[in-house]
Amino acid sequence: MNPLLDRLQPYPFERLRELTTGIQPNPDLAPISLGIGEPRHAAPSLIAEAINGAMAGLSGYPATGGTPALREAIAGWIGRRYGLTLNAATQVLPVNGSREALFAIAQTVVDASRAGATVVCPNPFYQIYEGAALLAGAEVAFANADPARNFAVDWRQIDDATWAKTQLIYVCSPGNPSGAVMPLAEWQALFELSDRHGFVIASDECYSEIYFRDDAPLGGLEAAAKLGRHDFKNLIAFTSLSKRSNVPGLRSGFVAGDAALLKKFLLYRTYHGSAMSPLVQAASIAAWNDEAHVIENRARYRHKFAAVTPLLANVLDVALPDAGFYLWAGVPGGDDVAFAQELLAQYNLVVLPGSLLARPAHGVNPGAGRIRLALVADEAECLEAARRIVSFTQSP
Numbered sequence: 569m570n571p572l573l574d575r576l577q578p579y580p581f582e583r584l585r586e587l588t589t590g591i592q593p594n595p596d597l598a599p600i601s602l603g604i605g606e607p608r609h610a611a612p613s614l615i616a617e618a619i620n621g622a623m624a625g626l627s628g629y630p631a632t633g634g635t636p637a638l639r640e641a642i643a644g645w646i647g648r649r650y651g652l653t654l655n656a657a658t659q660v661l662p663v664n665g666s667r668e669a670l671f672a673i674a675q676t677v678v679d680a681s682r683a684g685a686t687v688v689c690p691n692p693f694y695q696i697y698e699g700a701a702l703l704a705g706a707e708v709a710f711a712n713a714d715p716a717r718n719f720a721v722d723w724r725q726i727d728d729a730t731w732a733k734t735q736l737i738y739v740c741s742p743g744n745p746s747g748a749v750m751p752l753a754e755w756q757a758l759f760e761l762s763d764r765h766g767f768v769i770a771s772d773e774c775y776s777e778i779y780f781r782d783d784a785p786l787g788g789l790e791a792a793a794k795l796g797r798h799d800f801k802n803l804i805a806f807t808s809l810s811k812r813s814n815v816p817g818l819r820s821g822f823v824a825g826d827a828a829l830l831k832k833f834l835l836y837r838t839y840h841g842s843a844m845s846p847l848v849q850a851a852s853i854a855a856w857n858d859e860a861h862v863i864e865n866r867a868r869y870r871h872k873f874a875a876v877t878p879l880l881a882n883v884l885d886v887a888l889p890d891a892g893f894y895l896w897a898g899v900p901g902g903d904d905v906a907f908a909q910e911l912l913a914q915y916n917l918v919v920l921p922g923s924l925l926a927r928p929a930h931g932v933n934p935g936a937g938r939i940r941l942a943l944v945a946d947e948a949e950c951l952e953a954a955r956r957i958v959s960f961t962q963s964p
Contacts, residue, residue, distance in 0.1 A: 570703075572702055573703070576699050576703070577698070580695065580920060584918075587905060587908075587909060587921075588908075588909060591909060591912055592913065593912050593913060593916040594913065594915060595916075597917075599918075600916065600917050600918070600952065600953045600956070601917075602919050602950075602953055603940075603942065604920075605744070607811055607815075607893075608945050609868060612858070614854045614861070615813070615818065615851045618851040618853065618855075619847045619850060621850065622846055625845075625847060626846060626847065628846070630844060632837050632838045632842055633662075633834055636656070637849075637853055638662050638849045638852055638853050639656040639660045639662065641852070641853045641856040642656070642662065642822045642824070642856055643656035643824075644856070645856040645857070650793075651790070652789055652790065652793055658827040659800070659824055659830060660822060661822060661833065661837075662820070662821070662844050663820075663821050663823055663837075663842065664842060664844055664848075665808055665810065665816075665818075665821050666772060666774045666806040666810075667808075668842070669821065669823050670697065670770060670772060670806055672700075672837065672842070673700070673736070673770050673823075674701055674703075674704040675700070675703070675836065676832055676833050676836040677735060677736045677829075678704035678705065680704060680705025682733075684733040685704075685705065686706055686730060686734045686735065687704070687707070687709070687735065687736045687737070687738070688708075688723075688726055688730070688731075688734050688737040689709070689711070689737075690710070690711055691713065691926050691935075692744075692745055692934060693738070693925065694740060694772065695925075697738040701736070706735065707733075709726055710725075710927055710930075711723050711725045711929075712926075712930055713746060713748070713934050718890070720748045720750065721739075721743070721750075723754065723761075731761055731767075734765055734767045736767055736768045736770060737768070737769050737770065739758070739770065739772065740772040741771065741773065741785065741786070742785050742890055743892070744775065745935075745940040746892075746894075747889025747891050747894060747896065748890055749779075749890040749891055750791075755786070755792070756795055759792065759795065759797060762803075763801075763802075766802070767802065768803075768804065768829065769802060769804070771787070771806065773787055773788065773806060774806065774807060774808040774810065774821070775811055776807065777865075778811060778866055778891055778892055779890065779892075780873060780888055780891065781891075785890065785891050787805060789825060799826070799827075800825040800826045802829070803826055804823050804833070807821055807822055807824075808820070808821035809852060809855050811893065813855045813862065814865060815851075815855070818852070820844065820851070820852045820855075871947065872943055872950055875947060876943060876947075876950050876951060876954045877895065880895065880941075880954050880957060882958065883900075883958050883961040884899060884900075885899075885938075893942060894943070895940070895941040895943065896938055896939075896940060897941060899937060900961055903937070904921035904923050904937055904938055907919075907921070908921045908939060910960070911956075914960060917960075919940065920940040920941075921935075922936065922937065922938035922939055923937075
């Protein structure tokens with residue numbers, strides 16, 4: 569058995585189940601969960617139509633690199649969204665959702681034979697980053713989110729000795745759970761560090777199309793181009809249809825960036841067996857080529873957050889994020905686990921304690937004292953959840 573499996577930690581939702589075992593939720597209230605970030609708006613009808621029209625594709629094996637039509641659709645979307653021109657044949661690669669690709673990139677990039685091989689992660693973080701690093705044989709270094717800077721990651725916490733051993737860094741912008749968007753100056757700092765030490769930057773951008781400001785969030789490839797880095801050296805961006813198009817079950821996304829890295833990544837994926845189903849490819853082409861459903865989806869989130877956030881801001885330390893579909897809220901008393909346990913017991917409402925999304929680093933657990941609220945249900949259910957939290961915090 570692979571001994572590295574023993575280094576993996578339980579997933580946050582598994583830990584939450586353990587922490588709530590034996591709790592009897594209030595039976596007078598219907599259960600509501602804001603715990604898992606699983607999009608629950610309806611998928612656009614064009615997805616089903618594309619799948620139904622592609623059934624003949626099941627008679628053949630798909631190529632790991634996807635069809636030219638899919639890669640062109642992805643490159644076209646990148647051009648419309650970011651104003652970039654990418655080579656669809658060498659700088660774009662379809663993947664079966666960003667999650668599996670974020671895991672696989674560490675297996676491709678990390679050379680565990682080098683002493684002290686390190687992967688740097690934000691903290692709090694998406695646990696796939698840590699698991700991918702550990703199973704690749706690397707050590708993990710964490711850079712904590714800074715509450716004084718809207719929970720943007722403080723990359724300055726990583727010292728020079730650690731950067732010198734770093735082979736891969738995961739960036740998440742807009743961030744999970746805070747929704748913070750990384751500005752151009754921070755991208756420039758990371759690019760300079762990458763040039764100095766040779767590490768790869770994996771930019772997780774799966775929340776990029778749900779935002780609340782006038783300007784769309786800055787992407788990693790876009791930042792590189794603004795800084796004259798048109799070859800995207802040591803940079804790969806990861807994007808998914810799950811949040812953008814409300815199709816988490818489709819398992820479709822793409823990676824784009826450094827052509828040399830993508831050539832190696834394609835080799836790894838060919839042996840790993842990561843070809844995308846022809847049905848999924850057809851649906852993905854339809855989704856990337858249509859923006860109307862994305863605009864409608866974003867408007868639904870904006871309306872929902874505008875209704876829910878002011879209610880919660882009266883009783884929790886919370887504000888509208890830059891992007892994403894989470895609220896990252898500070899709780900009274902500072903005990904996020906106890907808050908979540910009592911809220912479930914008294915109001916039949918599930919939220920995710922922030923401390924389960926982070927690791928102790930630099931003397932603190934940067935998720936402690938906060939909860940993550942996934943506003944993925946319809947507006948009525950999210951408003952009902954907010955009212956229950958208000959009642960809970962105001963109860964004697």
